[in-house]
Amino acid sequence: KPNVWAYFSVKSGGGIHEFADSQFGHVFAYGVSRAAAITNMSLALKEIQIRGEIHSNVDYTVDLLNASDFKENRIHTGWLDNRIAMRVQAERPPWYISVVGGALYKTITSNTDTVSEYVSYLVKGQIPPKHISLVHSTVSLNIEESKYTVSLTFL
Template structure:
């Protein structure tokens, strides 16, 4: 089988980067996004792990995501804009 989480609740040494998934629900998109942001802000991961939690919160809070004005190139454009701004 495939298990990233050991029986004692910790990650074993061979776990891959997708050791957990978060799902959110709401009466509408706005509520579901808000619930996810709250869940991510309250998430506690102990140990020496790098995560994308803070980055995901920023993405969820962007106007374009909030208004569902995203497409398959959305994230690539955001990254390119950030790179240009840093030059």
């Protein structure tokens, strides 16, 4: 995303660096105006991908950025404390939207490799094996400590 940058204290193997504190990642954004910077940050956070058993406050932060008081710069030192006291929580889509969306995303992103493998058999004059299918896909997902297996058939 333009006008957004980040750094994270993550080792090459995927673990968190031993010198990192609880804020092991930082994301920054700017724009020609406050509204543009907020939009840049919101879009970047919505596109962030966190893999593994890491809990984050990304959804909550996007909700904060889109609060009218924040957008209009009517915040003060007690603003966040008030939101916490009122138990304001980020709205989340129903779990099944995440499962269906995640399954479609994983299928589409791996589809190019599947098509290439399928075509490579055809180019050699061979019939592709049954396990390589262009119309059926099975995807496994881990979402919020639940595991899902989704079978998709494209007609």
